[in-house]
Amino acid sequence: MLNVSERLGEPILDSMHFLNEIVERYPQAISFAPGRPSADLFVVDESLELLRKHAPTILGKPGLATDKALNEIAQYGRTNGIIHHHVARQLLQDEGLTIDPEHLVITNGCQEAMFILLLTLFTPSRDVLVATEPVYQGITAAAKLLGIQTVPICLRADGPDLDELSMAIQALRREGKVPRALYTIPDFDNPSGNTTSLQTRQRLCALARRENMLIFEDSPYRMLRYEGAPPPLLKAIDPEQVVLLGSYSKTLFPGLRIGYLSGDVEVSLSGRVVPLSEVASKAKSLSSINTSPLMQATLAAQLIEKGHRLGAHVAVLADHYRGRRDALLAAMERHFRFPRDSSGVHWNRPEGGFFVTVHVPFEFSMQTMRECAATVDVITVPLSLFAFATAHDRAMRLSFSAVPYDDIDEGVRRLSSFVTSFAARSGSRLGIPA
Amino acid sequence: MLNVSERLGEPILDSMHFLNEIVERYPQAISFAPGRPSADLFVVDESLELLRKHAPTILGKPGLATDKALNEIAQYGRTNGIIHHHVARQLLQDEGLTIDPEHLVITNGCQEAMFILLLTLFTPSRDVLVATEPVYQGITAAAKLLGIQTVPICLRADGPDLDELSMAIQALRREGKVPRALYTIPDFDNPSGNTTSLQTRQRLCALARRENMLIFEDSPYRMLRYEGAPPPLLKAIDPEQVVLLGSYSKTLFPGLRIGYLSGDVEVSLSGRVVPLSEVASKAKSLSSINTSPLMQATLAAQLIEKGHRLGAHVAVLADHYRGRRDALLAAMERHFRFPRDSSGVHWNRPEGGFFVTVHVPFEFSMQTMRECAATVDVITVPLSLFAFATAHDRAMRLSFSAVPYDDIDEGVRRLSSFVTSFAARSGSRLGIPA
Incomplete structure (x- = not known):
């Protein structure tokens, strides 16, 4: 045994x-x-019809027969995904956010994006993940599985408690640990429902920059706003310190299993400066080769049909x-x-x-x-x-x-x-x- | 930085x-x-049509309208998958192999199955993965990423060199290490093309049993046999020591990203005997929540249409x-x-x-x-x-x-x-x- x-x-x-x-x-x-x-x-049947309609275009071969295009899409392909340009256009149009498509990593749902971040950015003996509490267990349990220490800071009605965050960072540094990143869901947090205020967003980004700490901004519910105007994404406030984690599970349907991470922040690999997308790609190829290109194309077909606006x-x-x-x-x-x-x-x-x-x-x-x-x-x-x-x-x-x-x-x-x-x-x- | x-x-x-x-x-x-x-x-277009045809049956609601069935399938669902009964029937009919469907774990391609095995079964400081050499890099690179030591043994024309395997095991034990599992592709190995003979299969299984070592039997090409009769699966020779890793990438198409592992071997978790499928499920939920149920259902639709025989x-x-x-x-x-x-x-x-x-x-x-x-x-x-x-x-x-x-x-x-x-x-x- x-x-x-x-x-x-x-x-x-x-x-x-x-x-x-x-x-x-x-x-x-x-x-x-x-x-x-x-x-x-959900609009699954329609989405599959749109997949057939737009498959040749997604493949970059508008004249190709549908069945041949679908077969080509279903081949092994690019590790970081085939619909990065479509996702980037949607982010630009719906959020005003500019991200170089080459640095987007398309994942098996947002959960795989989290897992890849933990795999690539953390050395368990040294690096600590800070997370707002109460917290979505998908991130803290994944950290536990990988042997990465987590430290909670309180999530208040207007966002992470920044005094507590400062103190946690100083305490970790005194122990010789590195507070590598803060995980938070700024919009309509799971489980609390709380939304981080504009002022707290700005102060949080400034703090992360001062402390050379990344922020993992998990944003599955952001487009489901029922009143008021959205504060900016943390990613829009400080593109260099924030990794945006996106999902289409709530805006389209979970069965797609399509998420992404913005891999445009720079990291140092054996003394060489590379984008996070490059190292994330290595982890992604080993966790699942790539994300189902048929599900990616199904999502892209919806985006094309809607002019890359989900609004x-x-x-x-x-x-x-x-x-x-x-x-x-x-x-x-x-x-x-x-x-x-x-x-x-x-x-x-x-x-x-x-x-x-x-x-x-x-x-x-x-x-x-x-x-x-x-x-x-x-x-x-x-x-x-x-x-x-x-x-x-x-x-x-x-x-x-x-x-x-x-x-x-x-x-x-x-x-x-x-x-x-x-x-x-x-x-x-x-x-x-x- | x-x-x-x-x-x-x-x-x-x-x-x-x-x-x-x-x-x-x-x-x-x-x-x-x-x-x-x-x-x-590939038969992608046909497969998507079969998905529409069989969706209500796969959901267990034969009378349901197609669009509603597809929407239900696209919801969050069972971590270990929704098509375990279909895969088990195919294995029984095509391979004569009986596996309790409850212990199958459906994964994002076979690569995720490997990753989950490494995550759940190995303590990096202690457990070592032995693999035949030359080797499919997807397993050894994944082990490297997770900090797990790997040891090569030679793959000969008729299979793993068992004398070398015995020596490697003894050498590891002398170092205080645990040779946890051997990874091998017995049928038409990638990269070599070699197939393990019946005699070597039997001796390998006996050795693994004596040494309390698992065998990871990766079998993506097995059904693509061009001459001669297939030797039995290692899994058929010794169900208790072998974890079978399966894939539909070569028999249907890679874009499905559907693989599986047989999680029926028993392991000890904090003194409690549990099937591997139970602990694998925990790792699976944290690496990707679950495998796209739409791609699973697309595969199941093909299996239903073909009477669960891919022959x-x-x-x-x-x-x-x-x-x-x-x-x-x-x-x-x-x-x-x-x-x-x-x-x-x-x-x-x-x-x-x-x-x-x-x-x-x-x-x-x-x-x-x-x-x-x-x-x-x-x-x-x-x-x-x-x-x-x-x-x-x-x-x-x-x-x-x-x-x-x-x-x-x-x-x-x-x-x-x-x-x-x-x-x-x-x-x-x-x-x-x-």
């Missing part, structure tokens, strides 16, 4: 599995758990998700009738994305999650599942992206009754529901 | 890039270099590639008219796959490869590119899979003239060409 590394037994590596398990165990429950886009909004398409999605967010917030106003200032029950109002954080005046643990599912048939996720240690234990994440309208009000009504009775039992004072 | 790990500067990580570079630099050359399947044989489809491919192999061997008989026993020029006759090894009586280095491309417009690959160190420096790999018929004879004629003149200049005795 072969022993595998203890690392694979770390609970953080199971957190995604845990979510699946609870949903399968209570299939009849109203679930605010999975942070998934709504499949009703109009995303506006339809935003209407859909905005409606669910508003329904969730309204249901909470209606059913969570606890005094805001004294009850300990409060929540945020995300300007976009899929997630709301609800604070309660008692510990909302995995056990509490199970009890809530068993007694009122509602599933939410403890925020502690996204924490490094024991912080954030009195809060939960509610996803509104995939909950049917009819279930939102009823789900919140039941959740409110659970909170009331659990608080009473645990001796918390909620005040009198009105 | 951030320094990245010296590991990323290792030449082995560039070998794939080098191949691309030489082909791009001499676009008019006849190239025996890339080990690619022939795009003429008839592959017979057509085998005819095509057999023709090219025979043309290459005939051209060598025709043009390489050096005495077999004394000239130092000789080659093998692969029973399948894409590759032939040609030995010459002088060093065939990267520089020689460039000179050959520049003087006679023929590109072949030095076998040393696939070696761990300086071994195999008097041989080259010729791929016949993607060379047009008309070019094969002319390419070999030119290569023969290059070999003759280079040998003369380097003082090698070739004997008199007849």
Whole structure:
């Protein structure tokens, strides 16, 4: 019998599995758990038709027969992808961001982009990843798997706590460690729903530059904004310190498994200055050779058809998700009738994305999650599942992206009754529901 | 400026890039270099039509409308894949191999399967990967990237040199190291073209069992057999010691990016016995969440359409590639008219796959490869590119899979003239060409 590394037994590596398990165990429950886009909004059949239509163009051979073009696309190809020009044009038109296509690395979803960054930029014995807390587990669990140390700093309503970040950096340097990069989701963070303010963005970039630290800007939800004007991307504020991680899972559909990283920051390899895309390409070729060119071309076909602007398409999605967010917030106003200032029950109002954080005046643990599912048939996720240690234990994440309208009000009504009775039992004072 | 790990500067990580570079630099050359399947044989357009046809069935909802089924498939899904039952049926029918579908892990091509094995089964400070030499660089470069030590043993005409393997294992144990697994391609090896004999397969499995060492059986070419009967898979000889790595890149098309590993061997995780599939799933979720379910379903649709037997489809491919192999061997008989026993020029006759090894009586280095491309417009690959160190420096790999018929004879004629003149200049005795 072969022993595998203890690392694979770390609970953080199971957190995604845990979510699946609870949903399968209570299939009849109203679930605010999975942070998934709504499949009703996917346009897969149309996308495959567009793939056939635009395949010769994507290949650069407009006159070629469709079947021959598809066959050529399906051959082995460029490690960093074949649709870099299309992605660059979309970023320019939708975000005003200029990135040299040669430095884009197309990946198997954004997760592979993260994995490649950890593989290429970190020497585990020396380099540390700082991440906002609560945090998307996909990055911290990947770091754990690769033996890379992670350090949390608090994510506040207006973004990363910069004082805490400064202190963490100084503490690491005193230990002889190198704070290599900060991971953050500035727009509609998963899990919190928080958005980093303009001022914090500017100060964060300045701090990263002073400290010679990269920022990994993960931005899967950014185009799903339901109100207000977007602050600039961190990547737009300081192109040299920021690696942008992009995804089409929420704007088109996850089954594409297409993400990317901007590999235009410069790094030093054995004394030679090279773009990150060059070293990332080496890691990419060894993790998966390349990303399915057929899925890449399916995405490119949509971009071509839409003039490389996703704005109009995303506006339809935003209407859909905005409606669910508003329904969730309204249901909470209606059913969570606890005094805001004294009850300990409060929540945020995300300007976009899929997630709301609800604070309660008692510990909302995995056990509490199970009890809530068993007694009122509602599933939410403890925020502690996204924490490094024991912080954030009195809060939960509610996803509104995939909950049917009819279930939102009823789900919140039941959740409110659970909170009331659990608080009473645990001796918390909620005040009198009105 | 951030320094990245010296590991990323290792030449082995560039070998794939080098191949691309030489082909791009001499676009008019006849190239025996890339080990690619022939795009003429891909059936992508048909496969996408089959995806539409079978999508509801693959989803387990035969009555569902096509567009809705495709949308559901394109949602986030099971980490280890959604087509495990289809792959298991194909393995049973085409190979007579029984694998519990629950233990199959569907990956982004076979390369990701390798990467996951290295991530989950190796503790770099302790565990060593043994590999046959010359070797497919995708495995040894991945090990290098992850800091895992590799040790070569010679691949002979009839398979791994078992005496050398025994000695390597004992030497590693004396150093306090653990020889964790042997990587090998038993059928039509890349690069050599060699096939492991039945007797060597049986002895290899017995040795692995005695030594508590896994075997990674990489098998991308196995179904492309052009003559003779296949020896059993190593996985069939000893299911408990062998991890089978499979790919559909050569039997269907690489653009699917679908591979798999058999995760049914048992491992110990913190004292608990679990199937490899369970720990592989953790690594898989962190390297790429899951494999494109649309590409998985495209493959499954082909398998359903073909009654989960690829035999008839592959017979057509085998005819095509057999023709090219025979043309290459005939051209060598025709043009390489050096005495077999004394000239130092000789080659093998692969029973399948894409590759032939040609030995010459002088060093065939990267520089020689460039000179050959520049003087006679023929590109072949030095076998040393696939070696761990300086071994195999008097041989080259010729791929016949993607060379047009008309070019094969002319390419070999030119290569023969290059070999003759280079040998003369380097003082090698070739004997008199007849």
